[in-house]
Amino acid sequence: MSNLNAQEEGKSADWVPAGDMQEEISLEEMLKLPRETIFMTGSEAARESIRRANVDMAIAYPITPQSETMQQAGYLYDEGYIKDYYRAEEEIGAFSAISGASRAGVRSLTATSGPGLMRGMEAISSWPGARTPIVMLDMCRVINTPLAIQPDNIEISFLLDTGMLVLHGENQQDFYDFPLAAFMVSEEVDVTLPCTVAVDGFFVTHARGNVSIVDRKYKLPARDGWKSAVPAMDNENPPARLSRDAPIQKSNFISYHMHSSWQQEVFSAVERSAKYFDKYLGGLIEVVNPGADEMIIASGAAVSQAREAVRQEGEKGNKVGLIKVKTIRPWPRQQIIDAAKHAKTILVPEFNHAGWLHKEVCTTLYGHSEATIYNGPRVFGGMTMPTEMILDWLAEIRNKTGSKNLFV
Amino acid sequence: MSVQRYNVRMAGLGGQGVVTASHILSNGVVISGGHSSLVPFFGSEKRNAPVESYVRISKDVIYEIGEIIFPNIIMIFHPSVITLGKSYTMPFYTGLKEGGIILINSKTPIKFSADEQREMEAINAKVYYVPCTEIANEVAKTELATNMAMCGAIAAVFGIPDVKSLGESVKDRFIGKGIVTSGGTAALDSAIEKKFAKKAKLLEANMKTLRATYQYVIDQGWAHKDAVLPEEEALAV
Numbered sequence: 001m002s003n004l005n006a007q008e009e010g011k012s013a014d015w016v017p018a019g020d021m022q023e024e025i026s027l028e029e030m031l032k033l034p035r036e037t038i039f040m041t042g043s044e045a046a047r048e049s050i051r052r053a054n055v056d057m058a059i060a061y062p063i064t065p066q067s068e069t070m071q072q073a074g075y076l077y078d079e080g081y082i083k084d085y086y087r088a089e090e091e092i093g094a095f096s097a098i099s100g101a102s103r104a105g106v107r108s109l110t111a112t113s114g115p116g117l118m119r120g121m122e123a124i125s126s127w128p129g130a131r132t133p134i135v136m137l138d139m140c141r142v143i144n145t146p147l148a149i150q151p152d153n154i155e156i157s158f159l160l161d162t163g164m165l166v167l168h169g170e171n172q173q174d175f176y177d178f179p180l181a182a183f184m185v186s187e188e189v190d191v192t193l194p195c196t197v198a199v200d201g202f203f204v205t206h207a208r209g210n211v212s213i214v215d216r217k218y219k220l221p222a223r224d225g226w227k228s229a230v231p232a233m234d235n236e237n238p239p240a241r242l243s244r245d246a247p248i249q250k251s252n253f254i255s256y257h258m259h260s261s262w263q264q265e266v267f268s269a270v271e272r273s274a275k276y277f278d279k280y281l282g283g284l285i286e287v288v289n290p291g292a293d294e295m296i297i298a299s300g301a302a303v304s305q306a307r308e309a310v311r312q313e314g315e316k317g318n319k320v321g322l323i324k325v326k327t328i329r330p331w332p333r334q335q336i337i338d339a340a341k342h343a344k345t346i347l348v349p350e351f352n353h354a355g356w357l358h359k360e361v362c363t364t365l366y367g368h369s370e371a372t373i374y375n376g377p378r379v380f381g382g383m384t385m386p387t388e389m390i391l392d393w394l395a396e397i398r399n400k401t402g403s404k405n406l407f408v
Numbered sequence: 409m410s411v412q413r414y415n416v417r418m419a420g421l422g423g424q425g426v427v428t429a430s431h432i433l434s435n436g437v438v439i440s441g442g443h444s445s446l447v448p449f450f451g452s453e454k455r456n457a458p459v460e461s462y463v464r465i466s467k468d469v470i471y472e473i474g475e476i477i478f479p480n481i482i483m484i485f486h487p488s489v490i491t492l493g494k495s496y497t498m499p500f501y502t503g504l505k506e507g508g509i510i511l512i513n514s515k516t517p518i519k520f521s522a523d524e525q526r527e528m529e530a531i532n533a534k535v536y537y538v539p540c541t542e543i544a545n546e547v548a549k550t551e552l553a554t555n556m557a558m559c560g561a562i563a564a565v566f567g568i569p570d571v572k573s574l575g576e577s578v579k580d581r582f583i584g585k586g587i588v589t590s591g592g593t594a595a596l597d598s599a600i601e602k603k604f605a606k607k608a609k610l611l612e613a614n615m616k617t618l619r620a621t622y623q624y625v626i627d628q629g630w631a632h633k634d635a636v637l638p639e640e641e642a643l644a645v
Binding site: 149308383 | 477
């Protein structure tokens with residue numbers, strides 16, 4: 001397949017899409033290749049990931065801070081790394097259309113941020129049950145009032161029970177690595193699910209950091225839409241997984257049974273994805289200073305702040321541990337229990353008001369840990385958590401000063 | 409570097425190139441072999457609206473991300489950040505660490521309120537005034553080079569990045585790999601390019617401006633001991 005509109009878009013008759021010149025290589029092999037380190041923004045890191053992901057179709061509607069990444073994706077389309085690309089009319093349109101692309105069996109990409117995600121939630125909620133592999137980049141941004149364009153990742157909590165796979169990247173490097181893994185895992189036959197790759201907007205997308213990437217002459221293998229839990233629709237395969245049958249629409253035992261079997265399938269598939277993410281991401285969690293009495297459990301940009309806190313405590317001779325949670329769905333329950341079982345104090349720093357990660361951690365460790373799990377620290381509405389805030393909490397807990405115990 | 413880390417908060421107005429300045433400074437540090445990261449912070453992209461951008465500079469790996477709440481360097485790109493409160497951070501020195509530096513683009517000292525004066529003295533803040541807009545107008549014949557002047561001045565204060573690396577970074581920005589800042593910035597770029605007709609001229613004017621403020625800071629005695637201004641080299645474009 002090549003850009004069918006190439007001539008209309010002013011390309012010469014002998015134009016060859018750059019993607020056609022790339023060599024297909026499995027992700028396992030790609031991960032072994034030598035890498036070059038470049039200082040770039042998160043949006044550029046995502047672009048380089050998409051360039052190597054053999055994407056057939058990208059559809060999105062702009063919203064800050066996502067726009068810049070999809071602008072970059074537009075350049076990839078122009079160069080011929082993405083086969084088709086358009087800006088949808090709005091998010092419900094974008095997410096409905098990309099679901100159609102996925103049902104037709106092609107590798108599908110979309111992206112959004114905070115309020116855009118909320119607008120498209122109806123369509124998004126229909127993806128997992130329909131078993132549509134789609135990668136959605138989510139550059140988190142404030143959604144609750146007062147509205148702002150700044151980063152705050154409360155929107156991730158809305159995705160946790162949809163049946164989607166949810167990764168939460170820490171930095172620019174993750175925004176390069178995670179989408180490649182997301183495409184491959186979401187298209188595994190025993191997974192066949194959409195996958196969100198969330199990062200904290202601006203702090204990752206508009207900020208620069210070192211990113212190690214492989215040569216652009218390689219790309220992932222193309223999607224085979226017929227090697228899938230639900231085959232791609234074509235002239236011989238009618239669309240599967242549509243809630244079109246009257247009995248499903250009624251409140252009766254059939255609707256319950258249908259619904260329970262679909263949901264059971266979806267959430268089992270989420271669990272089955274764990275083994276693939278474990279392989280491609282080098283574990284669902286990363287542990288720094290294992291066995292420490294004081295542990296920090298974090299995801300996304302909060303991990304970076306926690307790393308700095310761990311480093312500064314280390315300079316003072318204090319060993320503080322850190323668990324970075326890479327996959328929120330599948331949730332690495334057993335890994336967290338094992339990594340946190342020695343802890344006496346656990347902090348869960350988050351960039352949102354709800355404390356969704358704290359709730360997950362409490363649910364997981366209930367009955368498995370003697371630790372006091374502190375309800376914070378937290379910032380929200382777009383602020384960065386200063387490392388000093390984590391250090392202050394640790395100091396207050398050790399000295400039993402302040403009122404932090406009230407929030408346990 | 410005499411300190412382990414510089415945490416820089418830049419504040420200015422939309423259109424002044426604050427975000428671009430942070431990219432150029434940060435990239436220059438990376439080119440010179442140091443570690444750096446940056447993040448911009450702005451609302452709707454419009455002229456004269458408050459803009460902040462944050463740069464971290466270190467000899468070692470940097471983990472922290474996001475805005476810098478407790479900087480040890482504050483760069484004020486326009487006096488009205490202070491005088492009209494055109495800022496996300498009020499007062500502008502909030503969070504400045506003990507003994508920190510405030511570099512202000514202004515020809516003349518700004519009259520602070522008694523409270524501001526007292527609070528800045530309490531943390532031993534050092535205030536440096538550099539007439540960056542005037543130098544940009546004089547050397548590059550456009551105030552659009554004010555951000556370059558600010559970059560030159562701060563590089564001399566830190567002694568990093570060296571002038572050559574900073575020059576490479578400017579080149580990267582305008583002709584090299586290209587730095588993605590924002591859509592609005594892309595539009596502004598084409599306006600600047602028209603004015604200068606040729607990128608080579610644009611680069612040369614930028615470099616001369618950088619060098620002028622670098623020298624200004626050395627002359628004032630505010631420069632780091634490592635800060636030296638090398639002979640001007642012909643730019644290979």
